[in-house]
Amino acid sequence: MTGPxxxxxxxEIGRGLFAIRGLDGTTIEEIAAAAGVxxxxxxxxxxxxxxxxxxxxxxxxxxxxxAINDAITDEAKPRVQVExxxxxxLTYIEDRTDxxxxxxxxxxxxxPEGAFSTLLSHVTARVEHILSDEFARRGFSAADxxxxxxxxxxxxxxxxxxxxxxRKPDKRAVAAHLVNLAWNGLTGLEKEPELKSEA
Numbered sequence: 594m595t596g597p598x599x600x601x602x603x604x605e606i607g608r609g610l611f612a613i614r615g616l617d618g619t620t621i622e623e624i625a626a627a628a629g630v631x632x633x634x635x636x637x638x639x640x641x642x643x644x645x646x647x648x649x650x651x652x653x654x655x656x657x658x659x660a661i662n663d664a665i666t667d668e669a670k671p672r673v674q675v676e677x678x679x680x681x682x683l684t685y686i687e688d689r690t691d692x693x694x695x696x697x698x699x700x701x702x703x704x705p706e707g708a709f710s711t712l713l714s715h716v717t718a719r720v721e722h723i724l725s726d727e728f729a730r731r732g733f734s735a736a737d738x739x740x741x742x743x744x745x746x747x748x749x750x751x752x753x754x755x756x757x758x759x760r761k762p763d764k765r766a767v768a769a770h771l772v773n774l775a776w777n778g779l780t781g782l783e784k785e786p787e788l789k790s791e792a
Contacts, residue, residue, distance in 0.1 A: 600638050603628055604652060607645045612691035615698050616646050650708045653692035657685045658712055665719050671727045672776050673790040678716070679749050679771045680788075683764035686757045693757055709750070717746045745775050765791070 594602065606627045610619045621642045625632045639645040664677035686693045696709045724745070725738030749771055756767055765788060773786035 596638075599630070599634070603630075603635060603638060603645060604649055608649045608653070608691050608695065611646060611649060611698075612694040616643070650695060653689065653696055654708050654712055656689065656692065657682070657696065658715055660685050661716050662719070665723065669790070671723050672772065674723055675720075675745065675775060676768055676772050676788050676790050678720070679752075679768040680764065682749060682753045683756060683768060686753055687760075687764060690757060693753075697754065713746055713750055717742045720746055748775060 603624065607619075607624055610623055610627065613619075619642070621632050621635055624642070624645065625635055628634075635642070635645060639648060660681040661678050664681040665674045666677075669677065696712065721739045721742035723738075724741050725735040728738050728741075729735040752767065752771055756764070769786040769788050772788070773783055777783060
């Protein structure tokens with residue numbers, strides 16, 4: 594294998610083991626054995642087990658943040674942006690369950706506050722911009738957009754954590770119900786919510 598191929602292989606193997614056992618529960622020996630290499634090869638590429646873990650987290654972080662950023666495009670209506678962001682998170686969980694488990698678990702040394710927490714801060718800033726504009730358009734205080742962005746992102750994140758193990762109902766139904774609650778509130782809930790972006 595070339596150096597970059599070996600590095601990618603170690604990141605993939607590390608991702609699988611860290612998802613199951615966490616950072617502390619995974620040994621450098623297990624990673625080396627699964628990759629069919631000696632421990633010095635891992636040290637050569639990453640410096641330590643923690644270095645490998647940090648690379649895995651940063652890789653997953655970039656994938657999920659890019660998916661959510663792509664979903665929140667300025668040309669879509671605010672409700673559709675919220676739908677797409679919720680679907681992007683649920684799709685990431687569906688496609689990269691190991692990655693999501695890692696983002697939810699141990700904080701890498703480079704992000705002591707936690708990878709998922711850092712990700713949510715980035716997403717909340719984007720959502721705040723969307724909500725502030727929508728609030729101002731409706732005659733509400735644009736300043737309240739920051740508080741509502743925290744609420745909305747927290748609701749989607751907690752639902753994603755629950756859905757990673759449940760997987761029922763299907764992700765489109767979950768996204769529709771999330772946006773139904775977020776957009777309509779408890780007093781305006783629709784009995785059979787549908788995603789407007791797919792209608």
